[in-house]
Structures are given as C-alpha cells and as structure tokens.
Amino acid sequence: MHSNRPPPPEYPQRLTIALFGKRVQLKNAIGNMILSSKNAFVTISNSHVVAESNLFKIINTADFLDEDCLYPDQQIIDFMAVSHPGPNLFILAVDSENTQEEKVVAQISRLQDAFGEKITAHLVVMLPDLESFHSLGHLRELFNILLAIANENLAKECRKWCQNHQPFLYDYKHYSQDVVMRRKTVLEKLRSNPQCHNGRPGDVPTSPHPSQRVFPAGNTAYGVSENIFNIVLLGLTGTGKSASANTILAAGNSQLDPSQLFKSEPSSMPVTTQCEVRIMEKPFGMHVRVVDTPDFFHDQLQNPQAQIEECKRYCKQGQCVALLVLQLGRFTDVERGILENLENKLGWMIRESTIVVLTHGDDLKGNVEEFVNAHAALRNIIEMCGFRYHVLNNNSKDIKQVMELIKKIPNYKKVFPKFTKKMSGSECLVC
Ligand SMILES: Nc1nc2c(ncn2[C@@H]2O[C@H](COP(=O)(O)OP(=O)(O)OP(=O)(O)O)[C@@H](O)[C@H]2O)c(=O)[nH]1
Ligand SMILES: [Mg+2]
Structure with missing residues (x-):
C-alpha cells in the first residue's frame, strides 16, 4: 500500500x-x-x-x-x-x-x-x-x-x-x-509582541544604532499592523502625487538614488499605475510609510478595485494622514467631488485625516489664502478638511516646507513623539 x-x-x-x-x-x-x-x-x-x-x-x-x-x-x-x-x-x-x-x-x-x-x-x-x-x-x-x-x-x-x-x-x-541564541530569543520575543521592548513601540532592544534594527517579518517586510504611520497620497493623474511623495522622501535624505524615488513625469496618461510604498525609518520616533497611489478614477487604470483595496490596507483611520493632492490653478469638474468620491471608495470619512496639498507652489503669485478664497470649489474642499491645506513647490529642496506639512497632521506630536525643531535637519528624516 x-x-x-x-x-x-x-x-x-x-x-x-x-x-x-x-x-x-x-x-x-x-x-x-x-x-x-x-x-x-x-x-x-x-x-x-x-x-x-x-x-x-x-x-x-x-x-x-x-x-x-x-x-x-x-x-x-x-x-x-x-x-x-x-x-x-x-x-x-x-x-x-x-x-x-x-x-x-x-x-x-x-x-x-x-x-x-x-x-x-x-x-x-x-x-x-x-x-x-x-x-x-x-x-x-x-x-x-x-x-x-x-x-x-x-x-x-x-x-x-x-x-x-x-x-x-x-x-x-x-x-x-550563546550570544547568538540570546539575541535570537530577544528578537523572537519582539516579533511575537512588538510592543514589549524598551517600553516603546518600534525600537529593538539593545540596538545602539538605528542601522542595527531587525524588523519582525510579516507577509510583507512591514505588516500593516506594525507601528508605522502612513502618509497616503491621493488625487487625480498629473496633479503631483508622486512628486510630492518624493519631496517628502528627499527631505529626509537628500542623497537618495533616483531609483529610490517614485516615478514622476509630465504625461496625459497615468504615470503611476499601482500603489507603491517606501519606508522612512523613524524620522521622529516612528516609522513612516509613504504610499503613492494611482488616480483611481482614470478610465485607463486597469483593475482600479484592486488598487483601492491595496490602498485601504494603508489608509486606515487613526494610522494615516491622507494628502489630497491638487494642482494649484488646475481645478476640473472631476476634482469638485473628489473628496466624497474617495470617501466612497475607501469606505470612511477620510476628511478627518486629510490635508489638501496644493502643488506647483512655484506658480503661486501672491497670497495663498487670497487664492483659496477666490476659488469657491477649492475652498469648499479645504473647508471639508477642517481648513488643513498646504502649498508645496516640488521643484524646491527646502525641507522647511515638509516640516510645516508634518505640523499640519492632526495630533502630529502624538504621532511623532520625537518631533522637535532641533530635529529638522535633513539627516533626521530618513535615518
Ligand atoms: N513646477 C512644478 N512641477 C511640478 C510640481 N509638482 C509636480 N510637478 C510636475 O508635474 C508632473 C506630474 O507630476 P507627478 O508627480 O508625476 O503626478 P502624479 O499625480 O503622480 O501623476 P500620476 O502618477 O499620473 O497619477 C511632473 O512633471 C512633475 O515634475 C511642482 O510643485 N512644481
Ligand atoms: Mg504618480
């Protein structure tokens, strides 16, 4: 037999x-x-x-x-x-x-x-x-x-x-x-309970240097339940989502290789066609996952539902900030209802955790408040987001604009316990 x-x-x-x-x-x-x-x-x-x-x-x-x-x-x-x-x-x-x-x-x-x-x-x-x-x-x-x-x-x-x-x-x-086995025990403990070490989530015990951290594995390198804060960029094609994501990454590390950045270029067709993520290690005491997304409403996007589901993994209440990216001076009819449409797709009131990001800040002539007040539909979206908005010039390397953006994240001091003015040097953002 x-x-x-x-x-x-x-x-x-x-x-x-x-x-x-x-x-x-x-x-x-x-x-x-x-x-x-x-x-x-x-x-x-x-x-x-x-x-x-x-x-x-x-x-x-x-x-x-x-x-x-x-x-x-x-x-x-x-x-x-x-x-x-x-x-x-x-x-x-x-x-x-x-x-x-x-x-x-x-x-x-x-x-x-x-x-x-x-x-x-x-x-x-x-x-x-x-x-x-x-x-x-x-x-x-x-x-x-x-x-x-x-x-x-x-x-x-x-x-x-x-x-x-x-x-x-x-x-x-x-x-x-003996030493290796002791270390193994510690890392396994950490893996089964990421909260239990050093009293502070996200730190690996006995690691005197950031580059010595070993991260517990999940299905992906960083499971979504881990201690990591998500910055999710949302918006229509060509508005500057990827460029803004890159501005955030580059604020942490000006030496980034182009291949570490998101693809961003002028095009009438979607450049980003699927959700992509990059991790910044503890810029201010907390890991940050930067999530670049495609335009979910573009008719050329293949399988938008799969992309929305992927985005939902990161865009969760209490674990993220959504950056709704709009291009200054370009406001189409589609953009009028974009916040509500995104909320329908993502299944929650993202407006509570959204900052409207206005790109092409280099084109801005005069005062941004006056600009917003002069454009009722734009003002309406900003109002729905609790008047959280921020102008970015993605052609500028000035990291102050990113620091100011972070300060607009609701409860940013709780999210980033180590956020201080002193840490605003570029070397701090991506360790
Ligand atoms: N001058 C200027 N150009 C910008 C700015 N932000 C983005 N751009 C340009 O706008 C174009 C589109 O930017 P992307 O970042 O690729 O736009 P996207 O929203 O990611 O587009 P999709 O991936 O197609 O959805 C690129 O050529 C960027 O360089 C800005 O602040 N100033
Ligand atoms: Mg893109």
Whole structure:
C-alpha cells in the first residue's frame, strides 16, 4: 500500500535566503523578485529586513561588509540570530558600479571572514549584466561559487541551487553560539509582541544604532499592523502625487538614488499605475510609510478595485494622514467631488485625516489664502478638511516646507513623539 504513495516533494521546506550587497535597492529588487511581490522589500535605509512567503524567508541584510560599517559584529550577530541555524543560500548582489574583480573578491573574502571559508559552497554571486558574468567567470572555480544574472525565474533557480544541499550551518568560531541564541530569543520575543521592548513601540532592544534594527517579518517586510504611520497620497493623474511623495522622501535624505524615488513625469496618461510604498525609518520616533497611489478614477487604470483595496490596507483611520493632492490653478469638474468620491471608495470619512496639498507652489503669485478664497470649489474642499491645506513647490529642496506639512497632521506630536525643531535637519528624516 505504502509503495503507491507519491514520493515526498524534493524540497519540501521553506528556504532561507540571505541577501548581501552594497545597494539597498538592488537587494530589494532581488528579494521582491524571489517573493514575486513588488512591495515585500521597500525600505530605503540600510538595515536588516526580513520578508517571508510560504516558500521563502528572505533576509535582506544591512551592508555590514562595508569597511565603514560602525557595528559589524552586532550586525553579524543579529543576522546569525535571524537566520539560525544557517541560511540555505547566500546571494551577493553586485551592482554595476562594483563589478571590478578586486571589489567582488573583497566582498567574498569578507563573507568568508565573517562566516567561514565554507560559505562559498552556498554562495551565488548575482551580477548585473552579461559582460561582468563573462569577465568574472573564472571566480567560479577559484572560489567554488555560482555566478548568475537576476531574471524572472529567480525563485525557481533558487530552489534549484539549493537542491541536494544541506543548509549552511554556522560554526560559531568568531561569534559565540550563546550570544547568538540570546539575541535570537530577544528578537523572537519582539516579533511575537512588538510592543514589549524598551517600553516603546518600534525600537529593538539593545540596538545602539538605528542601522542595527531587525524588523519582525510579516507577509510583507512591514505588516500593516506594525507601528508605522502612513502618509497616503491621493488625487487625480498629473496633479503631483508622486512628486510630492518624493519631496517628502528627499527631505529626509537628500542623497537618495533616483531609483529610490517614485516615478514622476509630465504625461496625459497615468504615470503611476499601482500603489507603491517606501519606508522612512523613524524620522521622529516612528516609522513612516509613504504610499503613492494611482488616480483611481482614470478610465485607463486597469483593475482600479484592486488598487483601492491595496490602498485601504494603508489608509486606515487613526494610522494615516491622507494628502489630497491638487494642482494649484488646475481645478476640473472631476476634482469638485473628489473628496466624497474617495470617501466612497475607501469606505470612511477620510476628511478627518486629510490635508489638501496644493502643488506647483512655484506658480503661486501672491497670497495663498487670497487664492483659496477666490476659488469657491477649492475652498469648499479645504473647508471639508477642517481648513488643513498646504502649498508645496516640488521643484524646491527646502525641507522647511515638509516640516510645516508634518505640523499640519492632526495630533502630529502624538504621532511623532520625537518631533522637535532641533530635529529638522535633513539627516533626521530618513535615518
Ligand atoms: N513646477 C512644478 N512641477 C511640478 C510640481 N509638482 C509636480 N510637478 C510636475 O508635474 C508632473 C506630474 O507630476 P507627478 O508627480 O508625476 O503626478 P502624479 O499625480 O503622480 O501623476 P500620476 O502618477 O499620473 O497619477 C511632473 O512633471 C512633475 O515634475 C511642482 O510643485 N512644481
Ligand atoms: Mg504618480
């Protein structure tokens, strides 16, 4: 009887994959590819982030291989704790600026220093193009590693690479097993009860530096129930939702790479076609998720209902502020009823948590109050939102305009317990 049973699947267990590399957004992209999700990894800062599906647990690591990393040992211990007893696969993501042989070799050697020589048997070096794939081909034999280029079959390939391989096991030569296990217990406690540590939600205990935080995983890197405040941009196409979202992100970190920003450009067709998110780490004592949305009312938008449902995950009473984006000087008939229409779609009175954002502040001639008072329909929307409105010039890098916007968020001092004038330096907004 038993012989008729189908054999057990070749690789029944969930694979743990560790992502290393210098560029956060490249690691994000690879992690998202493996998980087939656009939003599993969205953080724009350098910290360990875990995201899981039924098939994979992906640990997107902070770049502790970098010589400038201030706390590499703590980062390595955290990583070992989250990946205990050891990952099935290590992926070193090499970006186009770091394909020189000596740089790649240095990264591999650092991985060996941290985790032992044998790590290479579990290592895939992911290269950005065919050229580097060919020119670095000899590293395969030299280190006994795999070379690859990221592609849409990555999830399948990862399973293939792990076939007939036991997971990598840490040897605890450099880092004591006791310490790693203690850290594991702490992180698991935190994961099961994010409120219980340090008495303050969102902090990981014993982490003396923001880049050492390890975030508990959910279905996505940041489950919606976590301690995170959402800034959700809503409005019609072309009004400047994505540009405003970028102004907020850039206020926190003027060094952001263009690929970390939302796509924003002049177009009569929708540029943003699905909800996208970026995370800012504790600008003022609280994580912030910036959510860019498409124009839900545009007839070219495919599957608007799915986008509305996605938006609802973040646009929840008490956990968000909605920024209703209107372009100064452009007020169409559709915009007249936009607040009510959005409320119908999202299912609650978002006006209680909405700030009207008027973009193209650079076009404003004269006083904004006079402008608003001279445009009855606009004034009406602003009135419905409790007279919360704010002018943005998205061509300006002046972060004061973002600070002033944040001050208009209802209860902003409760939302951002560490909001102080002193913290208004750009380095504070995205840690
Ligand atoms: N001069 C000026 N241009 C702006 C401002 N805000 C946005 N823009 C421009 O307006 C155009 C449209 O902006 P987007 O941010 O792409 O608009 P959107 O609302 O995201 O549009 P969709 O994604 O299509 O829904 C871009 O070319 C922006 O550069 C502003 O404050 N001043
Ligand atoms: Mg957009």
